[in-house]
Amino acid sequence: xxxxxxxxxxxxxxxxxxxxxxxxxxxxxxxxxxxxxxxxxxxxxxxxxxxxxxxxxxxxxxxxxxxxxxxxxxxxxxxxxxxxxxxxxxxxxxxxxxxxxxxxxxxxxxxxxxxxxxxxxxxxxxxxxxxxxxxxxxxxxxxxxxxxxxxxxxxxxxxxxxxxxxxxxxxxxxxxxxxxxxxxxxxxxxxxxxxxxxxxxxxxxxxxxxxxxxxxxxxxxxxxxxxxxxxxxxxxxxxxxxxxxxxxxxxxxxxxxxxxxxxxxxxxxxxxxxxxxxxxxxxxxxxxxxxxxxxxxxxxxxxxxxxxxxxxxxxxxxxxxxxxxxxxxxxxxxxxxxxxxxxxxxxxxxxxxxxxxxxxxxxxxxxxxxxxxxxxxxxxxxxxxxxxxxxxxxxxxxxxxxxxxxxxxxxxxxxxxxxxxxxxxxxxxxxxxxxxxxxxxxxxxxxxxxxxxxx
Amino acid sequence: xxxxxxxxxxxxxxxxxxxxxxxxxxxxxxxxxxxxxxxxxxxxxxxxxxxxxxxxxxxxxxxxxxxxxxxxxxxxxx
Numbered sequence: 266x267x268x269x270x271x272x273x274x275x276x277x278x279x280x281x282x283x284x285x286x287x288x289x290x291x292x293x294x295x296x297x298x299x300x301x302x303x304x305x306x307x308x309x310x311x312x313x314x315x316x317x318x319x320x321x322x323x324x325x326x327x328x329x330x331x332x333x334x335x336x337x338x339x340x341x342x343x344x345x346x347x348x349x350x351x352x353x354x355x356x357x358x359x360x361x362x363x364x365x366x367x368x369x370x371x372x373x374x375x376x377x378x379x380x381x382x383x384x385x386x387x388x389x390x391x392x393x394x395x396x397x398x399x400x401x402x403x404x405x406x407x408x409x410x411x412x413x414x415x416x417x418x419x420x421x422x423x424x425x426x427x428x429x430x431x432x433x434x435x436x437x438x439x440x441x442x443x444x445x446x447x448x449x450x451x452x453x454x455x456x457x458x459x460x461x462x463x464x465x466x467x468x469x470x471x472x473x474x475x476x477x478x479x480x481x482x483x484x485x486x487x488x489x490x491x492x493x494x495x496x497x498x499x500x501x502x503x504x505x506x507x508x509x510x511x512x513x514x515x516x517x518x519x520x521x522x523x524x525x526x527x528x529x530x531x532x533x534x535x536x537x538x539x540x541x542x543x544x545x546x547x548x549x550x551x552x553x554x555x556x557x558x559x560x561x562x563x564x565x566x567x568x569x570x571x572x573x574x575x576x577x578x579x580x581x582x583x584x585x586x587x588x589x590x591x592x593x594x595x596x597x598x599x600x601x602x603x604x605x606x607x608x609x610x611x612x613x614x615x616x617x618x619x620x621x622x623x624x625x626x627x628x629x630x631x632x633x634x635x636x637x638x639x640x641x642x643x644x645x646x647x648x649x650x651x652x653x654x655x656x657x658x659x660x661x662x663x664x665x666x667x668x669x670x671x672x673x674x675x676x677x678x679x680x681x682x683x684x685x686x687x688x689x690x691x692x693x694x695x696x697x698x699x700x701x702x703x704x705x706x707x708x709x710x711x712x713x714x715x716x717x718x719x720x
Numbered sequence: 721x722x723x724x725x726x727x728x729x730x731x732x733x734x735x736x737x738x739x740x741x742x743x744x745x746x747x748x749x750x751x752x753x754x755x756x757x758x759x760x761x762x763x764x765x766x767x768x769x770x771x772x773x774x775x776x777x778x779x780x781x782x783x784x785x786x787x788x789x790x791x792x793x794x795x796x797x798x
Binding site: 392394528532540543544547548551552553554557561596597600 | 748749751754755756759762763775776778779780781
């Protein structure tokens with residue numbers, strides 16, 4: 266049940282209706298959320314109905330960490346949670362590699378986002394930065410929260426549990442924001458990302474020999490846009506669906522391709538993932554202030570290589586992560602050696618152009634299914650043939666619209682939210698239903714799977 | 721000048737931004753601090769408060785909010 270599909274919206278509407286009809290009984294609302302989570306998981310595969318057992322292990326570990334002061338016992342409890350979550354993550358990643366078979370029919374979800382989120386609970390408890398929840402139902406409502414379980418964003422369990430322990434609210438403004446997020450997400454996914462994938466990116470990456478250097482370059486830019494609109498579209502729908510259930514999920518993107526350096530890019534791209542890497546991986550690598558450049562560079566490199574391998578156990582993802590790790594080390598060394606004043610407008614422009622092209626270069630390894638495939642794209646770019654005969658007008662229009670939409674300031678969205686909040690909620694709902702139908706009709710062939718659903 | 725105001729002064733000097741975040745606002749999320757600037761921020765705190773901060777404490781989560789930094793410096797100064 267993809268988040269951009271009609272069955273998902275029917276499911277969401279039903280859940281919202283029952284959820285808000287039970288507004289006077291908060292425990293019932295929590296119970297309904299757990300039921301909705303289980304129904305959503307079971308829709309993918311009945312085997313995922315076993316996931317609450319893994320979640321209950323983390324819940325019990327949490328209870329133990331809340332009581333125990335003995336450091337050895339605390340470490341053992343954390344070890345159990347790490348073993349369950351990292352074990353689950355690795356098993357699902359390694360199973361297809363070891364058996365050389367696709368397990369998608371049985372295990373269509375990778376559960377990475379579930380594991381990352383669960384670890385924020387037990388690690389924060391271990392570090393004494395959180396109080397455990399007493400209620401197993403509240404824990405299950407948060408740990409298996411259906412809008413974000415398939416592809417994030419990755420909320421901190423502490424934040425989610427705080428929200429689940431407070432009365433649920435849905436103001437007219439929040440409703441308007443939710444519906445706008447869902448509408449924006451659908452436009453991003455169905456009208457831009459899928460269109461660019463089907464009509465430009467997939468063709469070029471599948472058969473680069475048939476295209477000129479200019480078309481391949483456009484294909485690489487197109488992939489950068491496709492990935493952004495696919496993933497941020499998913500995030501918008503997930504955040505919108507969560508708001509309709511009284512939960513606020515964190516922001517995941519802030520115009521990443523306008524970043525002036527790679528460090529800023531990682532503060533604007535897949536924000537919850539990069540913050541997770543910083544707080545739960547990078548921070549645990551020992552660093553020496555006596556040798557800052559060396560010790561930080563190796564920590565950046567290792568963190569990003571592991572982050573790369575999380576996307577898939579392949580050379581391409583390892584290279585992608587290593588390139589980003591090295592680039593972060595270079596920016597760190599640059600900033601350490603110079604007192605860098607805030608750059609002038611041309612410096613910012615140059616920085617943005619360099620950063621965008623570096624990111625696009627790394628996306629080639631990310632997108633190509635094999636290392637020879639990535640090298641073929643790079644060779645194609647150096648052929649110096651600049652015909653654009655295969656680029657149709659609709660592709661050019663959607664490409665330009667995507668570039669403009671990415672650069673729109675977030676204040677436009679906030680203004681639109683304030684304006685639509687003036688409209689009664691029932692009218693907003695009707696307008697949204699009409700928009701969903703219109704977008705689904707325009708998109709025609711239905712939604713392709715979300716790219717990050719594979720990770 | 722109170723301890724929190726002195727911490728803010730160090731933070732503004734390191735970040736080059738004249739912002740005043742709330743006590744519990746994330747310094748990393750608000751863009752005042754990042755992993756790159758953390759070492760400079762810690763060096764500034766050591767100089768300002770005359771405390772010694774070990775390398776093992778080079779962690780974003782320990783210095784994520786003014787309140788956390790305030791508690792950390794108080795514990796170190798005690």
